[in-house]
Amino acid sequence: MKAPLVLLHPLGADHRFWNPVVEALPDDVGDVVVPDLLGHGSAPLPPQGATIDDFADAIEADIARHSQIHLVGVSLGGLVAQVLAARRPDLVKRLVVADAVAVYPDAMRAMWRNRAATVRREGLEAVVEPMEALWFSEAFRRDATDAVERVRRILLASDPEGYARTCEALAIADTTALVGSVTAPVLVACGKDDAPPFRQATQWFAATLPAVTVAWLPGGHATAYEHPKPFADVVAGFLS
Template identity: 35%
Template sequence: MRLNYQATGPEDAPVVLLGSSLGTTHAMWAPQLDALSERFRVIAFDHRGHGDSDAPDGPYAIEDLGGDVIELLNELLIERASYVGISIGGAVGLWLAENAPDRFHRFALLCPPAYPAAGAQMWTDRAAQVRAEGTKAIVEPTLTRWFLPEYAAAHPTEVEIIRQQLLTTSPEGYAACCEALGAMDLRPALADITAPVLLVITESDASVPPETVIPLAAQIPGAHLEILEDAAHLVTYSHPEQINKLLLTHLT
């Protein structure tokens, strides 16, 4: 399984992996790259079925997505790294924290789903819709959940960048990742996580509601929870200064 990635920062610096949101590519981390690359070797990658990564037929499982990250570490001869993920990238991070603790130092997980809070059928239906109509069918509702109206109105260029990523995502890859989200439940092993974990959520996240993430902080030993106001799901784009400060503090 070949994952596409972009590497920035000093080659001899500690490594940080960046796992992106459903329907986006590694390019969504542009607001973080300069800040992180000053101190870290940053590997921003595309999940399977996204960007220029391989897109096998689905369904996928969260184990597949997490296993791809381990394969990428092996390919790059990286023994241990830290991991930052948002949305489905955050779910992948939870799986890695539970299943590959020897390969990671720290985790920063932004708006991470641990289970299908809205029910598995929602993800099954969305996968079927995208296979039938393409990702264009879900773009506008997704952007409405990801950005507050005032941010979208004031930053049309940034929103357009994300729109284009959604539009160009493989329908099969997107749908198969939906099926992975619908089938997973990472809650039973949360208490086994040993790495330091930062959880970041937003008050106005309609994609991964804060009330579904807040309990995770009590179940993950030593987890630190940050709740950002006046922000929706794609907080890395809308609030980069706050996110970058939190990431640098946690990862350093």
């Protein structure tokens, strides 16, 4: 039996982020598992002072019935995936880290703390525009309004405190000391138009990981959602 493919979504989304990718994956990929991360969708809130380890703990408990998995994570999900792959080499057969960092630069750490405060003060409406500007190209925002609206509705239906606590976890996240212990083959994927910290992190992963493949894909931070077919193709090719 094939190891299932577990997909971990980014901040402000839930399992539905993956719907376009799941539809584009070939049938021979096997079972696909799409859990919600803490503070998102149907998952409980992260604890006060949560770290990325807490998010990884929850996913590990969610998938405890599986002896081996292939693991894909975008952004927040990519950080969680790194932790799981490092701590459970017996569990993670292959790892895909997409549009993610190992540690945020200082300016982004401050941005995450400020964003947590903003959401607590003004609500999630205040972060819709920054999220969409990072995630999507201008053409996609103009021409795929229904797809963008679906993401916006997921964000606005989220728990503001869960979002804020997740931002605070991102502000202190740092897997730089962990990734060297990842033994699974790794695919690092990134949108060609993603923000500089994510493009730079992709190059860092390429230079740091012992068994790594790099894929540059069309689009920005949410290349998986905006361009699901190229994303699905590169993941399926890596798994095969």
